[in-house]
Amino acid sequence: ADVSTDHRESQAWTSEAQAKQRWGPFKADDYWKKISQAVEGTRGLILTFSGEPINAVFHSTSGGQTASAREVWGFDYPYLQSVACQWDQKSPRYQETKEWALSDLESRLGADAGVMAAAQNGSSAIAQIIDHTASGRVAKVRVGNKTFTGAELREKLELRSTDFSVDVKGDKMIFHTTGYGHGVGLCQYGANGLAKEGRDFRQILTYYYTGVALKNVHGT
Known part of the structure; x- marks a missing residue:
């Protein structure tokens, strides 16, 4: 196997x-x-799909609905579809509010975004969410005069997820996020909630991964 010291890769x-x-x-x-x-x-x-091992991706907290692989990464896995998840609300990462000074946003997003210019001109729409994905996450958002994907803005501003709303108050931009992680596949806190309701691992896995089967590679 390829080995990396980056915890995000394994x-x-x-x-x-x-x-x-x-x-x-x-x-x-x-x-x-x-x-x-x-x-x-x-x-x-x-876990297998059509007899082949699956890419069993997971995340911390879905925030009410997992995301499909297509809406997050642009390619489809039949077993990585969006499903409802109401069992993760006790996650300590379920919601977060993060503030950014407008001057800091300028350096994070680039001067060409024109954040400070928009603020100085008294624009009431310095930030505006343009479109959402099928699972309710942010697909596109405009900040200043620049448009970003939700994933791009999440990375640049270190937000917990792409499920966010945004407000501007004075010289600050405030992001309210729900969930933690990319949202695809198994929700860890949701799985924990399902286990506490008495579901076993087979029921949990086949819920979050659509149409999969469990296979014993030891042959017993």
Whole structure:
């Protein structure tokens, strides 16, 4: 496998010693048992679509609706479709408000965006959402006189998701985000909520990944 030190390109990993340092010895023992049971209980199982292993992408918090791969990355996976998700509302990342000074936006977005010029001219529409995706996330947004995709603005302004609204108050632009992550595939906090309602891993996985099947690669 190709290996990268960039945590965004693969899954982060925590050792048992690190877990004890993070959670304390008593919680860590309890959590480690659950982790071990989950690993042993799913050993050898993979998710497939039409007999082939899937790209099982995931994110932290969907904010009420997951996104399809097509609306986020522009190419379609039949099993990465948008589904409703009302089980992630207790996520600590469900909502966030982030403020940017207009002067800082100018340096982040480029002088050609004309943010300060628009503010000095008294424009009441320094920022305006132009279009939304099928799952309700921002597809296009204009800031100053420049148009960005929701994904571009999220990256440039370090927003938690592309599900956001925007207000301008004085010399600040305020973003209200819902959810955390790209929104495609399995919602981690949603899966946790479903598990607390008694759903097992098969029910959870086949809900977030449309039309998939579980296959035992060990052949038993």
